Amino acid sequence: MTYTCITMASPVGELKLVANGSRLAAILWENDKPGRVRLGPMSEAPDNPILVRTAAQLDEYFSGTRDRFELELDFAGTEFQKKVWAALLTIPFGETRSYSQIAEQIGNPAAVRAVGAANGKNPISIVAPCHRVIGASGKLTGFAGGLEAKELLLTLEGCEWSGASRMDDLF
Numbered sequence: 001m002t003y004t005c006i007t008m009a010s011p012v013g014e015l016k017l018v019a020n021g022s023r024l025a026a027i028l029w030e031n032d033k034p035g036r037v038r039l040g041p042m043s044e045a046p047d048n049p050i051l052v053r054t055a056a057q058l059d060e061y062f063s064g065t066r067d068r069f070e071l072e073l074d075f076a077g078t079e080f081q082k083k084v085w086a087a088l089l090t091i092p093f094g095e096t097r098s099y100s101q102i103a104e105q106i107g108n109p110a111a112v113r114a115v116g117a118a119n120g121k122n123p124i125s126i127v128a129p130c131h132r133v134i135g136a137s138g139k140l141t142g143f144a145g146g147l148e149a150k151e152l153l154l155t156l157e158g159c160e161w162s163g164a165s166r167m168d169d170l171f
Helices: 049-062 079-088 099-105 112-120 147-156
Strands: 003-008 015-020 023-029 042-044
Touching (some): 099 112
């Protein structure tokens, strides 16, 4: 399987948009950890319609004129990961959820840490809003794009949280 991609500048750094055919497969961060999202070979495709649409919708999101994405998505992962990522898509713009709330939502309340791990592997950041998942106490927790990017995205959406980041604050 060959993926196509483009890169775009954004307020949170350069983003690599990746398509699998006519569906968005990934949004990768400028300093993404190698292997966080596993994809096959990629080729540049500046005219790919889904990538052009994604870039335009992200520009609208960052300018404050879009609060919902309308894109065909191609999530590649385990069934558990796909459940978590589907739950992310239900978090409304401007709201947050805790890892435990996501675990409850997918019917597996004991899987809080597994939800955190799946959240960290979310291949379609921003569109599948993993940045809206915070610690139960309201503190920011880890984020593939970095906590500064997470804070910027939450601020852009008008979300509130209680302050400093702590990875051990998943509950």
